[in-house]
Amino acid sequence: MKKMFTFMLMFVLLITACSSESDSDNNDTTEDTNAEQTSSNDATETKEDTESGKTEVVFWHAMGGNLEETLTTIVSDYNASQSDYEVVAIFQGSYEEALTKFNTVAGTSDAPAIMQTFEVGTKYMVESGNIQPVQKFIDADSYDINQWEKNISNYYNVDGTQYSMPFNSSTPVLIYNKDAFTAAGLDAENPPMTYSALKEASQKLTIQDGSNTTQYGFSVLNYGWFFEQLVAVQGGHFVDNDNGRTASAQEVTFNQDEGLNVFTLISDMYNDGTYYNSGTSWDDIRAAFLSGKTAMYLDSSAGVKAMVDSAEFEVGVSYLPIPDGKEREGVIIGGASLWMSSGLDEEIQQGAWDFMKYVSSAEVQADWHLQTGYFAINPAAYDLDVVKEVWEAYPQLKVTVNQLRETKSSTATQGALISVFPEARQKVVSAMESLYQGADPQQALDQAASEINRALEKANKLSGN
Amino acid sequence: MKRKINKKRITRSSFGAGMLYLLPSILLFGIFLFYPMFKTLYLSLFWTDTQGNPVQYVGLENFMYLFESPSFMTSIKATLLFVLYTVPVGIVLALILALLANENVKGIGFFRTMFSSTIGMSVAASSVIWMLMYNPAIGIFNKILSAIHLPELQWLLDPDYALISVAISTIWMNTGFSFLILLGGLQNIDERLYENARIAGVGTWYKLRNITLPMLSPTLFFVVTVSIIGAFQSFGQIDILTGGGPMESTNVIVYAIYKDAFINYDVGLASAQAVLLFFCILFVTILQFKIGERRVHYQ
Structure with a gap:
């Protein structure tokens, strides 16, 4: 009886050990090839998962503390504003930590649809080959990027291609x-x-x-x-x-x-x-x-x-x-931008793009600027009354915006591009x-x-x- | 003839059963220890891409670079100094506390709890507290220094003091553990030995030198070995307090490995350092067993 018990225990251990091994194998080798096949399945699955039938768009960010609270509000406002997509914002630690985590899942179906990366990670992201330049959607949508602050969007423009959407910028x-x-x-x-x-x-x-x-x-x-x-x-x-x-x-x-x-x-x-x-x-x-x-x-x-x-x-x-x-x-802009993963289902990418457009609207940017002190990447935000009122109380915020707007656009102020x-x-x-x-x-x-x-x-x- | 076959069958089946018994531990060790170890050794011979995949075989070039790099030499120096600062002081302190707490007086339980309480603090939480105390502008240490009219120190910002500052906080964090183990060792010493000593009328020092320390030596040996290995692998407090700075004066090898692998994405170089650290610890541990264990008195 005792013998039986030991054998069973060993058997159980064996099975768990083996299954964990095969799991990790899966991650290493088969996931890459599976990614494309399963992504469509995933999309339908997640569709069923979310009660309202929305497509899930995962968004990894590095905004801690009160920045996270502000961002969460923006995301839930977005989710309430339309019925097609459900953005799920997940905090992944500092910029460095988030990038390290992204690095391990990039190119697999576990990769987030939207990834926030700091400015110095730009070259790294471009070379990683696992991201989809947003230029594709700008072209397809005939989206007017002139409404973005030129000095900010320039940083993420490499060889004439807009790679990512500027989001939180500071100087x-x-x-x-x-x-x-x-x-x-x-x-x-x-x-x-x-x-x-x-x-x-x-x-x-x-x-x-x-x-x-x-x-x-x-x-x-x-x-x-x-x-x-x-x-x-x-x-x-x-x-x-x-x-x-x-x-x-x-x-x-x-x-x-x-x-x-x-x-x-x-x-x-x-x-x-x-x-x-x-x-x-x-x-x-x-x-x-x-x-x-x-x-x-x-x-x-x-x-x-x-x-x-x-x-x-x-x-x-x-x-x-x-x-x-x-x-x-x-000055060179600092802060971070939003990147889109490649190899995702078309519908998820559309959702990611839709969220990016929402975030760069004047109203959201005005809110973002006032809550955090980051720049509005859409200068139209500065003409809104809410912003003008707060600027009355905090004239210091205006100085930061002026310094950015007086910046001459050159390769010096575009910032260096190294991996x-x-x-x-x-x-x-x-x-x-x-x-x-x-x-x-x-x-x-x-x-x-x-x-x-x-x-x-x-x-x-x-x-x- | 028949018996022989039987015997063979028995040995074979007992070997199989033995292997079966060992299988779980072999599997666990294999997956979580041996496989990563060999993978590290393998990666240390390559230049890797940012995702850590080997791209180009470079032989020993990673190691050659490390031996020429002044930055790696600083790392080695910082690691050895860190071990030197933390281990002896920490153990002597824990031993003194354990000897005090071993006395049977009223309310000793309170002190035993206090002395071992740091064992319950996480490295991260205690590091944050120490960081506040070290803060040059608002920290308590500089307030005390200026209150007694001494020049203020930049505890964590001055390359001459940073490593010592980290070492002080590490000693505080580790003393609880050493204290607990040593106290356990002291409690195990046969009370009759002390009774005999009392009858013989020997002094306190004599008792300490000739009874307590020899009887405690197995425990002390264990604490020394574990403390040295722990000091070599310290990470959390360095990450939080100094981040390897200033001027890499606290960039111990484990932290350098972390920076190369997860910030600079140079997994090959990080693996090479990990291999060197492994041999370093192996060497020190063998040395300890060869030299240190001779002085250990097992009952």
């Missing part, structure tokens, strides 16, 4: 403490626009108490995005071949004059004791500003509204500073951090450049360019 701005400006005898309505003005203001804003500095003048988050922006605003390229837009980038170019200007500024100010190293966490730099540790810092325009709300002092917002004598080129962007950003951050250890700005840049060049070379070899 960097200078945020400053107006009360601290007044206390230091500076004009709170006239924030520094050039490097020399920035240095001068920072010197006046820095307050020392014995050996400790209680208030620093200026701070930049150790994050590659800000460096890219500070280079682009001077008209500088991040990589060669016109930022990788005319041909695949072979080498980085940020270690030339424009990049050196930025690094020299940071290095000089840090050595002067007027610059605060706030690390790599967005929360930390915002806490430093709110607690008065630094009087000026760079932030994303998407953080403006929350900052104005939570600060106990008057908050000012201004453009990115530029070196003296340089002409202002403008090894995450790695490049890590190297730039390391280089920034080495400045605080007294590294020479040019050497720090060259060190990062040579490491990124190797990554570029390897990526080019692998993709056959």
Whole structure:
């Protein structure tokens, strides 16, 4: 009897072990080939699954916290507005995490219909071969993309093809403490626009108490995005071949004059004791500003509204500073766009496209802009009364929009197109951090450049360019 | 003749039964341990595409690159330093606490619970708490430093202090576990040995050196081995506290593997590092068994 029991137990174990094995096999090999055959079945199945007979459109996003709440409202509004499609929004963690998850299911029937990917993942997505450029639907629908903000949609336009639909876009701005400006005898309505003005203001804003500095003048988050922006605003390229837009980038170019200007500024100010190293966490730099540790810092325009709300002092917002004598080129858009998976049932793709059109309408964009501080990708939103009213209360939001609209469209402000962007950003951050250890700005840049060049070379070899 | 065949049949059938008994564990090990291990070894010899599929056989080029890369050397240095910072201090601290908690006084249960309480904290939750305490602008540590008129420190932002800061929080997290195991070991020591010692009238130090530590040595050996392996594999607190920065000073090998595989999508390079880490831990563990176990006194 006991023997029987053991045998049965083993048998059960054997079966579960085997079935899990064959499951994973399925995932690896057969799913690819099955994807097309089963996708139509899936579509009919899901049709039956949803009570109302709607086609299910899965949407993976990386919007956490209050952004997720806003997005969920938009999605449920959309689902209530029509009876053909049911969009299911699923939060998949940070941009990096979401992309990693997408990577494992891309090209299979488990892939989401709509995928939100950050701007630096653009080249990666294009090369993955598992996405459907939205240009196909723009053409089929004769959809007018001129209603989108040109500076935003340009980023996702590669070789004349619109690959993805811009969704949440932000740019960097200078945020400053107006009360601290007044206390230091500076004009709170006239924030520094050039490097020399920035240095001068920072010197006046820095307050020392014995050996400790209680208030620093200026701070930049150790994050590659800000460096890219500070280079682009001077008209500088991040990589060669016109930022990788005319041909695949072979080498980085940020270690030339424009990049050196930025690094020299940071290095000089840090050595002067007027610059605060706030690390790599967005929360930390915002806490430093709110607690008065630094009087000026760079932030994303998407953080403006929350900052104005939570600060106990008057908050000012201004453009990115530029070196003296340089002409202002403008900012690169940041944020993310919506991508469509390829190999899906036609009807699911139609649903995804329909949702994308809904999201880019002026009304939804106005709501999105006001709730989050992200830009409206459809500028018609700014003419709506709701937006005008909020702008009265938060004039700071308007500054962010103006900075974007004054941007000149060029390959510098279109942003770089490379597949090894995450790695490049890590190297730039390391280089920034080495400045605080007294590294020479040019050497720090060259060190990062040579490491990124190797990554570029390897990526080019692998993709056959 | 007949008997011989019978015997053979018995051995064969008992071998079959033995295999059957082993089958579940062999299957589980095979699927979740051996297959991934060999796959890692295989991938480490390739350049891979972004989805981790091998594209081009490159032999040992991934390894050659690692040995020349200053970044990998920093990783190795950070890993070894991290083990050095966390393991000895953590175990000595746990041992002191365990010796204290082993005394039979009123209310000792409260202290035993307190000392082992960190075992119930997840790495992620405790890391977030430590991150707040380390925050240079609003954290408690800098508030204390400035209250006693010492210069403030950039705990997690200064490459000279970042690894130590992470190590301090790791010691705090791991002490609960070591404490619990060591306390269990102490409770198992035969009370009569101490009675004899009392009759002989020997001092406290003598008792500790000649009774407690030798009797505790199997437990200590276990704790040391497990702690070293754990320190080599620390990930969560580094991911949350520093993300491998500043200037890669806390970029321990496990974190470098994660970054290469899941952020830079360079699975080949990550696999090569995983293989090196495997041999590294294997070597240290063998060394421990060869040298450390000689001093272990089994009852």
